[in-house]
Amino acid sequence: MGHHLVRKLDGFFKPESIAIIGVSRESMSFGGTSFLHHYLQAGYSGRLYPINPKASEVLGLKAYPSLSSLPETPDLVMIAVRADLVPAALEECASQGVRYVHVLTAGFSEIGTEEGRQLERRLAAIAEERNLLIMGPNCMGPYCPSVRLTAWGAVPGRDGNLGIISQSGGVTQRFTEYICSLGVGVSKAASIGNAAVLDNPDFLEFMADDEAIRIIAIYLESIRDGRRFFELARDVSPRKPIIMLKGGESEQGAATVASHTGRMAGDQKIWRAFFEQTGVVPVSNMNEWVDACLTFSCLPKTQGKGVFIVGGGGGNSVIFSDSCIRAGLDVPSLSRESMARIRPFVPIAGSIAGNPLDFWEAFLNVKRLFEILDIAYEDPNIHMVIVDRLIPRIAFHSPELPDSVSEIVDFIKTHRQAKPTVFTIDYDGGDPDLIRKGSQLRSHFCEAGIPAFPSFERAIGALARFQKYYGHFVERVKTKG
């Protein structure tokens, strides 16, 4: 794809009109009609044209027999007919001057037959000959909350600064919903499936130049032009963090890739070198992916590895220290000045004064927490702060704690030396009351732009990735400065 085309990929995400080939009056099962239904439900801001030669109306919208009978050339056409009918539909698009096509239909190379592979080659050949930009086949296509183009994933979604490029529709659906529920908005998501025409690098190049996008999340199983992807990633990564979930790392996973998107997952060693050389942030599963994107989207840059841990309980302090070190971060001693400030109000018996700081009172009296945060923000040994925000539970016989989230958020956001600060709230298990309270508390923090995690280990995993990214580029930044 040439540069002029890449810039134009915006057309997939902000179409003013969409025609859908392959809608029926009867079936609402997965396909064109369900997409139409979901576009309507999400309140898509443009015009929708169902194409069906046998219907005058579908879901309350006027239906048209063909693209040629439409009152305008649609900005985007979605094809949802049977696989063997896709080539004819593409020819129709081309002859009507359509440029952007999303092929939802599955049944191409991913089914593992020669017929499937041939059909996919034919699709690519038509795109080449007729100058069509195609997303797919076998994919969910574009997603863009700002124009309510949200037939899948979080509906109507939340506009934000995340860009997503993914080879799995299901994974992307879950990811957009998950990340949006934690307060992080999405600018554009591309579910590219078999990526027979436009591949990951095309969208990466596009999102690299898109000013609305600040962080790029990628789910990748395979890549056609590895060299181009590597060079692009190395170029983009210092400007925009790329958080990448690579599927098919194992032999078994790679075998599954073949039947998922009909492609090869590539050598694990190559991918390890890729991450080391580009600074792209690797994650291994959905939770790590969301945790990292939440962290990168909310926090200011970290200047180092030193984590200050505030929590309650001696055993937790020990376990949390171990977790930090295991993740590659440090738990440095506080400076002499910090210790002198802490000593007067942390009792010597039954507490652990220092780093970690085991200090229940911080949760009963928010002013104490502010003193502690202030100490940490001024301590040169400390670069990031994790607060294990205890929640009242029967086991601890702890009193109800004041809901001081807004005050805490204000304190952190207005502190002139605030360092990256995250919260952990431990509510997992089978106690519905604890789950409700804990998840609400977590949501309050996240919605206010302070990352909060359901376990210490997930928090530390995210901070470790966050630090590693900035550590990777620290020399480059120094040179620039």
Add this chain to the structure above:
Amino acid sequence: MGHHLVRKLDGFFKPESIAIIGVSRESMSFGGTSFLHHYLQAGYSGRLYPINPKASEVLGLKAYPSLSSLPETPDLVMIAVRADLVPAALEECASQGVRYVHVLTAGFSEIGTEEGRQLERRLAAIAEERNLLIMGPNCMGPYCPSVRLTAWGAVPGRDGNLGIISQSGGVTQRFTEYICSLGVGVSKAASIGNAAVLDNPDFLEFMADDEAIRIIAIYLESIRDGRRFFELARDVSPRKPIIMLKGGESEQGAATVASHTGRMAGDQKIWRAFFEQTGVVPVSNMNEWVDACLTFSCLPKTQGKGVFIVGGGGGNSVIFSDSCIRAGLDVPSLSRESMARIRPFVPIAGSIAGNPLDFWEAFLNVKRLFEILDIAYEDPNIHMVIVDRLIPRIAFHSPELPDSVSEIVDFIKTHRQAKPTVFTIDYDGGDPDLIRKGSQLRSHFCEAGIPAFPSFERAIGALARFQKYYGHFVERVKTKG
């Protein structure tokens, strides 16, 4: 401790009477009075005697000026006076013929002063001279739901087959509450704090012989008699799985141990060898600890590493396969017979037929799930099954699924060839409705004795530990058989 004493540790957990030295009429803050309150609240089945020379009544109970004024010699005395007053209280216990003492008081070796260490040595010397069995100091003491001796942790708790030995009160409180909320009961828990007299091996030896206990969970920071602990663990482990969270693995964690329980955490290499040689199951944090205990307490033995994955979505299938392999498990191909049984009802396009099996219909029609489980249970390549139970969510536009938990549980529990089977339910995030539905579903499975996890990675982590344990002892078992 000699064998005859060890057997008698039962006295800590099933006392018919408890005297508490160090209760006040005024303060309900952490200490003797709050313990008394919580024993009353939990409905402790025995007699409670508050000792306070200045009060006639505490919390509605008749108070006594001293142990000597009690109508009986109490089975257990809890000491909650100031640290420097503990020796005198111990002398009083001894002179009244008391055998079992729980010292709640902190302020001994863990505060890091010579005075603190001296006081702890004095406590140990009195125990030795006067033949006292002491839990503590600086600990929450015994916990036993069957007699409602549950002043801390899950209240009133749930009787079961788990034994717990822990050097952290806070960790044990959370652990008992957490595990009980997921349907796993506790026979006895010992929070042993600084363990100045009775140490972990004493309780381990006791729990090894206790028929009510089938699985032993340990939180350990340090050990006095490493050789004895090693030999005991090696002896007990083949009969009763020991799931151990070792705190102080890192240098920073070990430094925290010193200020937590005043002891040394020991060399990491030694502990690695310990786990390899004993078959004790290592975990690194609270979630892993609970996940492993849940798995060991619910599942029949596994015969191998082959996991069959049932779920929905191609990308998930790829990611899950990778996770299995990364955890040290296998994702074997199904047998030819199994494939022949699956083919007729799994569509070729849009699905992945095999292992993993990507098959939404399994969740819409429970009979399909049963067919699939039956195939897996009969397939010689498969040893364990993970079902990623999808839940209805907006992002997938999925219909409400029938609540078939009871049917599923019945099917698995009555299948004559059932293999270890777990469920994962992905409800993390900030959507309250999803969290409520998902956590309820998880609880239903767990309460019915089918382990269910909030993420695939947590499930696979638990199954990997489970398999490793049985793999460790497979030769020994074969010889015996």
